[in-house]
Amino acid sequence: MSAPLLDISHLAKRFGGIVATDDVSIAIPQGELHALIGPNGAGKTTLIAQLSGSIFADSGRIAFDGEDITRLPMQKRSHIGLARSFQITSLFLDLSVLDNVALAVQAHAGHSFHFWHAARSESDLRKPAREALARVGLAGSADRVTAALSHGEHRLLELAMALASKPRMLLLDEPMAGLGPEESARMVDMLRDLKRNYTILLVEHDMEAVFALADRITVLVYGRVIATGVPAEIRANTQVREAYLGDAEAAHG
Numbered sequence: 001m002s003a004p005l006l007d008i009s010h011l012a013k014r015f016g017g018i019v020a021t022d023d024v025s026i027a028i029p030q031g032e033l034h035a036l037i038g039p040n041g042a043g044k045t046t047l048i049a050q051l052s053g054s055i056f057a058d059s060g061r062i063a064f065d066g067e068d069i070t071r072l073p074m075q076k077r078s079h080i081g082l083a084r085s086f087q088i089t090s091l092f093l094d095l096s097v098l099d100n101v102a103l104a105v106q107a108h109a110g111h112s113f114h115f116w117h118a119a120r121s122e123s124d125l126r127k128p129a130r131e132a133l134a135r136v137g138l139a140g141s142a143d144r145v146t147a148a149l150s151h152g153e154h155r156l157l158e159l160a161m162a163l164a165s166k167p168r169m170l171l172l173d174e175p176m177a178g179l180g181p182e183e184s185a186r187m188v189d190m191l192r193d194l195k196r197n198y199t200i201l202l203v204e205h206d207m208e209a210v211f212a213l214a215d216r217i218t219v220l221v222y223g224r225v226i227a228t229g230v231p232a233e234i235r236a237n238t239q240v241r242e243a244y245l246g247d248a249e250a251a252h253g
């Protein structure tokens with residue numbers, strides 16, 4: 001078997017007395033859509049933050065494409081192709097949809113864009129931004145003010161902003177949150193399509209979406225991995241059903 005694209009070993013993070021992630025090991029091969037599920041407070045967002053570099057692990061190791069990135073700052077992780085989806089709170093609502101994606105391209109490029117190169121950077125920023133918008137079906141909304149988009153379109157815009165950095169792997173934190181049934185279905189189609197080109201780690205509470213999309217699933221409870229496996233194994237796992245899935249499936253009808 002080839003080496004995993006993302007190799008998480010024995011990762012841990014404490015916040016004071018709270019153990020947010022505890023000895024987490026997950027190996028994600030290239031091309032896999034790996035879902036991370038678990039009850040509220042299980043440590044899913046903390047793990048995504050550790051992987052994107054917005055917080056550093058207390059211990060353990062993260063390797064991406066064979067390179068140790070455990071201490072690599074966030075900007076550099078994005079450069080080597082590990083992209084976290086932006087959150088709605090980071091959108092500039094007064095700017096156009098295209099400008100938001102162009103800013104994400106600029107953030108990724110970092111200081112290689114200087115203001116005295118403004119004319120060149122205009123097209124350098126906007127071309128990949130338009131391509132990313134087209135990828136998520138928002139090409140027709142490029143010139144709209146971001147505030148005018150629906151919640152579902154904001155979610156797609158976040159995805160476009162992550163894609164604009166031309167990543168190899170996407171870290172997606174609850175892309176379905178707050179979406180209605182139609183918008184969720186659109187997002188599932190989008191992720192199914194993206195799955196053909198990207199390795200994806202998906203944190204999601206929508207179990208229907210998770211079981212429809214995931215190649216493998218890891219279940220986190222109190223910061224610890226209690227199971228990793230293909231959907232059928234996870235569904236049949238008694239410990240998982242007791243800790244999470246029974247409740248989640250009941251809640252989702």
Ligand SMILES: Nc1ncnc2c1ncn2[C@@H]1O[C@H](COP(=O)(O)OP(=O)(O)OP(=O)(O)O)[C@@H](O)[C@H]1O
Nearest residue numbers: 015018019020038039040041042043044045046047
């Ligand atoms: N910055 C922080 N300071 C202190 N405690 C934190 C911090 N971030 C997370 N925690 C705690 O760490 C634990 C894991 O939280 P985390 O947000 O990672 O869980 P989660 O699985 O993403 O939950 P949810 O599904 O509700 O988003 C929780 O007990 C949380 O209260």
